[in-house]
Each structure stands twice: as structure tokens, then as C-alpha cells.
Amino acid sequence: MDTTIALILAQDGITTGAVYALLAVGLVLVFAVTRVIFIPQGELVAYGAMTIAALQAGQFPAAAWLLAASGLAVFVKDAVAWLGPQRAALAPGFALRSLLANVAWPLAVLAAAWLLPLQSLAQPLQVVLTLAIVAPLGPMLYRLAYEPLADASVLVLLIVSVAAHFMLLGLGLVMFGAEGVRSQPFSDLRIELGPVTLTGQGLSVIVASLLIMAALSLFFSRTLAGKALRATAVNRLGAQLMGIEVARSGQLAFLLAGLIGAFSGVLIGPVTTLYYDSGFLIGLKGFVAAIVGGLASYPVAAAGALLVGLIEAYASFAASAYKEVIVFTLIVPVLAWRSLTTHRQLEDEEE
Template sequence: MDATIALFLAQDGVTNGAIYALLALSLVLVFTITRVIFIPQGEFVAYGALTLAAFERGAFPLTAVLAVLLGLAAFAADLAREPAARTPRRIAVGLAADVGFPMALLLAAWHVAPLKLGPAVEVPLTLAMIAALGPFLYRLVFRPLAEASVLVLLIAAVGVHLALVGLGLVFFGAEGFRTQPLTSAMFEVGPALVTGQSLWVLGTAGGLIAALWAFFEHTLTGKALRATAVNRLGARLVGIPTASAGRIAFALAALIGALSGVLIAPVTTVFYDTGFLTGLKGFVAAIIGGLVSYPLGAAAAILVGLVEAFASFFASTFKEVIVFTIIIPVLLWRSLRTVHVEDEE
């Protein structure tokens, strides 16, 4: 392997690592606030990529229909569970947010799809549709289990993953798709060529990470989310609505997943089940970060991307095995450093 190949592999690894960093950050965000190990995060990636691909083909994406159905189900579930939600004002607000908003997205998608208006219109519409799925899933599946153990929440997350994979096959079919790159520019950096799409990925990932930092450090909502992550009971005692914190966390996770799908769709063929492996690699990075550290999770994601890129060159058959093997020494190290306390009988 010469320097040119090494630079090419490093570029590919850092680009993929930036995507894994976004997924790792969203996994850490959801876990620290809701204690949910959100296995279906990768499905948001696949849904984002395939929804945008449907727009590019001039086809109506059935993701819009899913958003409407989940909104109706969440609205009905809130009415059934919460007597306080049955007041005329709450019903009107619920209908507008849970039914009116996704219905508006559906009508916009129906109008936009055959026109092929390009990424400036199709990408924001895709992100809005996928981001709407996150809070609805939280309210339907995870909010009723808010006081359950982490294991129960994990089992529920696996169930949501299986449901979304099956729906993805129904909505998008078994065929894989790619989208048009956001730019076709190429730049020479020494002996290597850097694609404009890679710069888009790195720039967007870096900008989003900076925006998340500013959100959590300098906004009241962000500080409320941090308080919920540190101590859920304490946050509730000082008046922070932890249910709203969960909805915001899931909305951000869905938005980040959809954006990741939009970014990787031009560089890799995406299938209905592609998101699972992609999400697992983000999960490996999040585990290395202990599911609590944002900077360590982002750095670990770059490491995962580099290991994957070089493993694909030296041992492509065992690429996935090598990537997931990284987690074993990390878990052993954490186990040895953790003080185990036996439960009292």
C-alpha cells in the first residue's frame, strides 16, 4: 500500500467516521435523557436516504403516510391515557401538532414529488418528515415505559427496529438506491483527490456538532435537557417536563439520522435494512464513549471509520468483524475499572 492509497482510505474513513459520529451523538443524547438504547437509530438513516431517493425518481414517499398514521395513533393514545388532554384547547393543539403538521407534510410531498424540484426543496421536506417520526415513536412506545428498567426499554427498542425494517421493505422495496451528489467538485490535495461530497459530509457534521454544543450550553431548553440527563427525578422536582425532554431528544435523534442518510446516500447504495449496520457502528462509538461522553463518542466514531476503511483494504471479508471486535477490549477495560456492588437481598 502506497501513500496515495493510504490517503484515499483515510479520506473514506474520516468521511464515514463523521457519519458515525453523528449517530453516536444521537445515541448518547437519547440514552442520557430517556435511558433508551435506541437500536432503531439506523432506520432513520435508511428512511432519510430512501425518501430522498424517492423524491429524485419523482415517486411519492410513503414515509409521509407513516408520519400521519403515527401522529393519529399518538393523538389517540394521549387522549386515552391522560384525562387532562381531553379539554377543547388540548384537543385542538393536539390535532394541529399530531395530525395537521404531518398531513401538511403529506400534501407537500404529494405536490413536490412529481415536480423533481431538486435538493433545495426535497432535502428539507425529507428531514421534516423523518424528524416527525421520532416524537411519535417516543410517545407511543417509550413514554408509557418511562419507569421501566433499561432492559425492558432495550427490548422495546428492538421491537421498534424490527417493525421499522419491515415497514421499510414495504415502503421502499428490496432494491437499493443512490441519490445524486450534492456537488461533483473534486480537489487535489497532494497525491490524493478530495471529493466535494466528502467535504459536504465533514462540514455538515462539524456544523451540526457545533450547533448541538451551542444548543446545550446557551439555550434554556438545552440546559433543561442536560438537567434531565444528569438527574431525571431532580429535573422533574424543579419543574422540568421530562416527557417533553424525551420528545425533543427523539426529534433530534430522528433529524440527525435523516441528515446522515441524506449525506451518505450519494456515496453508497442504501437498502431498506442498511441502517442497521450503520447504526451499530455508531453504537460501537457510543459504547466506547460510555454512552455519556459526547467528545469521546465523536472521537471513537472517527476511529471506527478509519478501522473500517483500512480493514476493507487488508481484509475486506472480515471488515465488519474487525470493526465490531473493537468493542471487546473496551468493555473488558471498563469492566475491570468498575467497582461492582452486589445487590442487597
């Protein structure tokens, strides 16, 4: 391996690592707020990539039907609660908010996808429509699968995540088929820097990832909703005592994770060919980065994601048949170290 190849591999590793960093941040956010290891985030990545590819091909996005069906299921759940004995405990405007979020929004998205000239839309509008279709699936999944088990153990929530992953995987095959897709790049720009060629697409991925993480940092530090999420992540009971609705915090965390997952799919779609089941491996690499951060630290998770991207890039050159094994082996020493350093704490908690 000479210097030129090393620089090219570093560029590829940083580009893919930027996407993994977004996923790692989403996983850390969801786990900190709800104690859910959000395995289905990988499916949202695949849904985002395949939805925007369908829009660019002028095809009606099948995920819009899933959005409408999920919204209807959540609205029925809310209607049963509103009409039952729990009505007095519900917040004012509960029924109206549910109607707008779970019925009106999916119907508006369906109408837009049906009436708009999808193929001739400007690419930013195609991205916005993709996010409008895929991102709300996150909080809807939380309302249907996780919220009824909010007080369950982490193991039970993990089992639910595995079940949700397989459900979304099967739905992805039904909606998108088994063929792979690749969306159009954001930019055809090419910059020659000595032996390295920087592409507009790669720069777009890196810049977009940095902007999103900066926006999330401002959201957590400057907005009331962001501070509520941080409080819920630190101490759920304390947040409840201070008047923070923990259930609403869970919905917001899943919405942000849905946005991150869908946008990650949009970013990675032009880089590689994706299939309905490609999101699982991508999500697992984000999970490895999140584990490096202890499922608690956003900066460490982002740094771990860059490490994962670089290891994957160099492993694909040195031993392409074993690159996945090499990447996932990274989790072993991290888990061993954390097990040794937190063993006493876990024993104290069990007592």
C-alpha cells in the first residue's frame, strides 16, 4: 500500500464514518432517553435510500402506504384511550394532536406523493418528501411497540427491537422488492488535490453530517425540548417530578432517530447500491460506534464511528473477505473493558 492508496482509503473511511456517526448519535439518544437499543434504525436507513430512489425514478413511494397504515393504527390506539376510563388523565388537546399527527399528516404526504411530478422535482424537494415519509415511522413505531412496555427491562425492550427489525425487514421486501437501487448524487464536483480526488458527493456527506451534529448540539443546549430530553436521559424519575412528560420525550427521541436514519439513507444512497436488507449491517456499524461511546457519550460515539469507517476502509483493501469480521471484532475489547470497569457498579445496582 502506497501513500496514494492510503489517502484514498482514508477519504472513503471518513465519508462512511460520517454516516455511521449520525447513526451512532441517534442510537445513543434513543437509548439514553428510553433504554431502547433501536435496531430498526438500520431499516429506516434503507427505507430512506430506496424511497428517494423511487421518487427520482418517478415511482410512487410504497413507504407512504406504510406511513398511512401506521398512523391509522396509532390513532385507533389513541381513540380507544380517549374514549375509555383513561380520558381524564390525558392532556388537553390529546385527540386533536393525535388526529393531526397520525391521520392528517400521512394523508397530506400521500396526496403530495400522488399529485406531484415526482421525477421532475428538485432534488432538495425530493429529500424533504423522503424525510416526510420515513421519519414519522420512528415515533409511530415507538407508540405501537415500545410505549406499552416503557417500564420493562432493557432485555425485553431489546427483544421487541429484534422483532420490530424483522417486521420492517419483511415489509421492506414487500414494498421495494429484492432489487438494489442507487440514488442520484448531490453533486458531480471533482477536486484534484495531488494524488487524491475529492468528490462533491463525499464532501456533501461529510458537511451534511457535521451540520446535523452541530444542529443537534444547539438543540440540546438551547431549546426547552432539547433540555427536556437531556433531563429525561439523566434521570427519568427526576424529569417526571419536574413536570416533564417522559412519554413525549420518548416520541421526540424516536422522531429525531427517524430523521437521522432517513437522512443517512439519503446520504449513503448515491455512494453504494442498497437493498431492502442493507440497512441492518449499516445500523450494526453505527451500533459498534455507539458501544465505543458507552451508549452515553455523543462525541465519543462520533469518534468511534470515524474509527469504524477507517477500519472498514483499510480492511476492505487488506482483507476484503473479512472486513465485516474485523469491524465487528472491535466491539470485543470495548465490551471487555467496560465489563471490567462497571462490574462493581452493576452489582451495587442489583443490591
